Amino acid sequence: MRGVNAYARVGVESAVMSADPHQLIVMLFDGAQASIAAARLHLQDGNRAAKGAAISKAIDIVNNGLAAALDREKGGEIAENLGQIYDYVARLLLRANLRDEVGALDEAAALLENIGSGWRELRHTAAINL
Template sequence: MSNDANVYAKMGVQTGVMSASPHKLIVMLFDGALTSVRLARLHMECGNVTEKCEAISKAVDIIQNGLWAALDMEQGGEVAQGLEQLYDRMVTQLLNANLRNEPQLLDEVEGLLENIASAWREIAPQAAGEGA
């Protein structure tokens, strides 16, 4: 029964991704990264090493292959450069948190993700013209 629920949930996510605007996709990436960081903290606190590593790896993957890869350095100018530096810092802090078991590093990354995600959510009305 649990497997059926997982399949259904994955289908829902896939459907949401396929129908999402570029703006909504970025918001979904932030949400996924935040969820992974929070799971990593929970597993760190419970001493679940394997699960902590998996959650941190997923957060790193979302940041590097989703958020960072979506940056348009030509059109984004200084904003894109600033985000690139923040994403680089987040990845470094996530890797350090994993190696050292330091939850405060996860807190830092979560705060950075929350701040940027909040700004993305605030521009949603302007992005609605894109089909959000």
């Protein structure tokens, strides 16, 4: 199992090293969604420690990945609005952790999916126009 984890880690590190900034943002959205999905499963299984770890990882991705990547000078109102949404998502995730609220996880996942799908569509549109 240790070898499999090391191999997976190398694969993720290679993907990050070769990704452009746009791909990195999409990877952050995907990582947050994967962590939220894991938290949902752990919550349903009653594994509070694993649920808390998964939610903490999702919060970290939102706060230290997505929100930290915002350029509030160049992004203006859009960056400010995204920052507010990310803050709200982080609070939803915290509430889900403290109160075992699946609904809060679902709302956080839906908000991130809406924004993440926009990033994926932007990438797809840019590829078509090249």
